[in-house]
Amino acid sequence: MEWSLYPGFVAIAVAVALTPGADTAVVLKNSLLGGRRGGLATAIGVFLAATTQAVLAAVGLGIIVAQSQTALQVIRWMGAAYLIWLAFQSLRSAWKGQYAQLALPSGTVERHGLLQGYLTNITNPQVLMFFLALFPQFMTPEMSLWALALLTMTLPVLGTVPLILIAILVDRAAMWWQRRTIRRTLDAATGAILGLLGIRVAADAFREAA
Numbered sequence: 001m002e003w004s005l006y007p008g009f010v011a012i013a014v015a016v017a018l019t020p021g022a023d024t025a026v027v028l029k030n031s032l033l034g035g036r037r038g039g040l041a042t043a044i045g046v047f048l049a050a051t052t053q054a055v056l057a058a059v060g061l062g063i064i065v066a067q068s069q070t071a072l073q074v075i076r077w078m079g080a081a082y083l084i085w086l087a088f089q090s091l092r093s094a095w096k097g098q099y100a101q102l103a104l105p106s107g108t109v110e111r112h113g114l115l116q117g118y119l120t121n122i123t124n125p126q127v128l129m130f131f132l133a134l135f136p137q138f139m140t141p142e143m144s145l146w147a148l149a150l151l152t153m154t155l156p157v158l159g160t161v162p163l164i165l166i167a168i169l170v171d172r173a174a175m176w177w178q179r180r181t182i183r184r185t186l187d188a189a190t191g192a193i194l195g196l197l198g199i200r201v202a203a204d205a206f207r208e209a210a
Contacts, residue, residue: 005137005138006138006151009134009138009151009154010154010158012134013154013155013158013159014158016130016155016159017155017158017159017161017162018162020193021197022083022120022121022124022194022197023046023117023120023121023159023163024162024163024166025086025190025193025194025197026042026046026086026116026117026120026194027039027042027043027046027117027163027166027167028166028170028186028190029086029089029090029187029190029194030042030109030112030113030116030117031166031167031170031171032170032183032186032187032190033109034109034110034112034113035109035170035171036167036168036170036171037109037110037113038109038110038112038113038167039113039163039164039166039167039168039170039171040113040164040167040168041109041110041111041112041113041114041117042113042114042116042117042163042167043117043160043163043164043166043167044113044114044117044160045113045114045115045116045117045118045119045120045121046117046118046120046121046159046160046163047117047156047157047159047160047163048114048117048118049117049118049119049120049121049122049127050121050127050155050156050159050160051152051153051156052122053121053122053127053128053131054131054152054153054155054156055152056128056131057128057131057132057135057152058131058135058148058151058152063132065125065128066125066128066129066132069208072125072208073205073208073209075123075124075125076125076201076202076204076205076208077202077205078123079120079123079124079125079198079201080198080199080201080202080205081198082119082120082123082198083120083194083195083197083198083201084194084195084198084199084202086116086120086191086194086198087191087192087193087194087195087198088191088195089191090187090188090190090191090194091187091188091191091192091195093184093187093191094184094185094187094188094191124201131155135151135152138151139151
């Protein structure tokens with residue numbers, strides 16, 4: 001890799017990291033539901049999924065998936081269904097407006113957050129396609145293993161930082177967002193965002209199938 005190009009790669013990674021999407025919405029949702037623990041666990045789940053997709057793209061396995069329209073369609077429909085399900089949960093919570101604090105078993109919040117964060121990112125084929133499109137612009141045949149590792153991990157790491165900040169900020173503002181009116185508004189907004197993203201993914205799947 002030409003090291004003079006790396007700052008450009010970082011700039012692209014920062015721009016992508018600061019663009020809100022399904023990952024942002026699900027971290028916000030779980031931060032509201034499970035506090036800092038839920039939000040941070042979700043952010044870690046997103047990081048692990050993004051790392052998985054980055055590694056697949058870097059070693060070339062992602063190309064096999066990208067060239068299989070059947071595999072991509074399955075991933076798209078899984079992603080759309082999962083986002084719509086999360087949207088339904090948030091909208092149902094906003095409709096009911098019941099926010100009694102439940103005593104969840106130790107580790108439950110973290111496990112749910114980790115799983116939802118991972119599934120939200122891993123079922124988004126656009127992440128894999130982005131890596132496959134971006135990496136070749138900066139990779140060279142003589143690239144060392146540690147340079148490839150740095151390139152691979154840059155976006156997952158930078159993309160996780162804003163998610164961690166969201167979890168911390170939501171936790172800090174707990175007294176404010178726990179007001180019933182505010183909570184219902186945030187749940188409704190989060191549900192709407194997740195629902196629209198799910199519909200967009202489903203629309204992409206329909207277009208590819210046509």
